[in-house]
Amino acid sequence: MHILTFDSHQKLHESGAGIIIGMVQTNPRAVLGLATGGTPIGIYQEIVKSYQQGIVSFKDTTTFNLDEYVGLPENHQESYHNYMNTHLFDLIQLQRSQTHIPDGNAADLEAECQSYDKLLEQAGQIDLQLLGLGHNGHIGFNEPDHALTGCTHIVELREETRKANARYFDSIDEVPTHALTMGVGTILKAKMILLIVKGGDKAEIVQRALKGPITTDCPASLLQTHPHLVVLLDSEAGRLL
Ligand code: GLP
Numbered sequence: 001m002h003i004l005t006f007d008s009h010q011k012l013h014e015s016g017a018g019i020i021i022g023m024v025q026t027n028p029r030a031v032l033g034l035a036t037g038g039t040p041i042g043i044y045q046e047i048v049k050s051y052q053q054g055i056v057s058f059k060d061t062t063t064f065n066l067d068e069y070v071g072l073p074e075n076h077q078e079s080y081h082n083y084m085n086t087h088l089f090d091l092i093q094l095q096r097s098q099t100h101i102p103d104g105n106a107a108d109l110e111a112e113c114q115s116y117d118k119l120l121e122q123a124g125q126i127d128l129q130l131l132g133l134g135h136n137g138h139i140g141f142n143e144p145d146h147a148l149t150g151c152t153h154i155v156e157l158r159e160e161t162r163k164a165n166a167r168y169f170d171s172i173d174e175v176p177t178h179a180l181t182m183g184v185g186t187i188l189k190a191k192m193i194l195l196i197v198k199g200g201d202k203a204e205i206v207q208r209a210l211k212g213p214i215t216t217d218c219p220a221s222l223l224q225t226h227p228h229l230v231v232l233l234d235s236e237a238g239r240l241l
Contacts, residue, residue, distance in 0.1 A: 001210065001224065003231045005238040009042055009198065012232050016130075016196055017046030019230065021056045023128050023192075028060040033129035033187070034088070035066050035140075036080045039196050040130060044087045051092040058092050062123055065101040066131075066140035066187075070154065070178035072104060078168050079104075102152060102180035113152040113180060120152075120186060129190035133197045136160050137205050137218035141181035144217045150185025154178055184222055192228040195220070200236035207240040 006012035020043070024030050034040075050056050065080060074081040081101050089099055100119055106112035120126070131139050136158060142148055143158045156178055166172040187193070197206050209220035210231065216222075223229050233241075 001229045005233045005235055007235050009234060012234055013042035013046045016043040016232050019194055020047060020128060021050050024056055024061055030061055030127040031123050032061060032063045033126040033190055034063050035130045035132050036083045037132040039132040039198055041087055048091040058094055063099045064120060067179050067181040068102045068104040069176040070104040070180060071176050104180055109154050116152045126190040128192045128194060129187055131193060131195045133202060133205060133220055134161055135164055135202060135205055137209055137220045139187060139220050141179040142184050142219040144219060146216060148184045148216045148219055150183045152182050155181050184219055188226055193223060193226050195223060195231045197237040198234045202237045203240045206237050
């Protein structure tokens with residue numbers, strides 16, 4: 001595990017973007033696993049800048065997102081479809097055929113999970129999986145539990161997760177209760193994992209995830225078993241390491 005701590009968000013964002021851009025420059029056909037949430041926005045902004053400067057092209061790249069809310073219309077401000085279009089896809093001219101996000105409005109959600117896994121299998125291994133970290137140790141929407149699921153599945157969101165994400169909605173009642181998420185098995189199969197965490201409110205969970213016991217009570221702790229994990233932290237998030 002490589003842990004890099006930054007005293008400036010700008011440097012953290014440039015470093016994270018640099019790793020992703022470097023991967024696509026070396027392998028234009030790279031398969032990228034992408035994340036949402038507040039954390040990766042600065043990294044996406046740096047990627048867009050490099051794209052606009054002609055430093056990198058994504059025309060042969062394929063992407064798979066970690067998760068999506070169940071029942072939120074695709075064009076809802078807070079859907080992860082809308083998030084990705086707004087922060088990245090439309091700005092680097094990724095075509096719809098190159099990008100994949102689970103459909104949280106599918107009539108048959110179980111079938112949607114299976115077909116998402118089939119698409120992942122057809123694409124081969126994810127070359128780089130970008131991850132954020134939930135306050136309770138969730139990755140994607142894999143919540144702490146007595147057991148975790150390997151493949152894409154429907155998950156009931158924990159109250160603390162809905163509360164944490166309520167800041168993006170008008171009220172907590174509007175935060176969906178369920179989501180579709182890639183499983184930890186798929187996440188851990190990626191060739192490289194890039195975990196990004198910012199803020200002192202996550203210092204404790206960073207410590208548990210990276211140095212604590214490996215347990216399904218903290219899904220991110222499973223990342224300790226990955227042979228190629230790179231962690232980028234700001235100094236507040238890394239203060240207990
Ligand atoms: C969300 C997402 C995760 C994200 C995490 C942290 O619920 N499903 O993929 O990493 O919670 O979000 P944030 O970066 O906004 O703190």
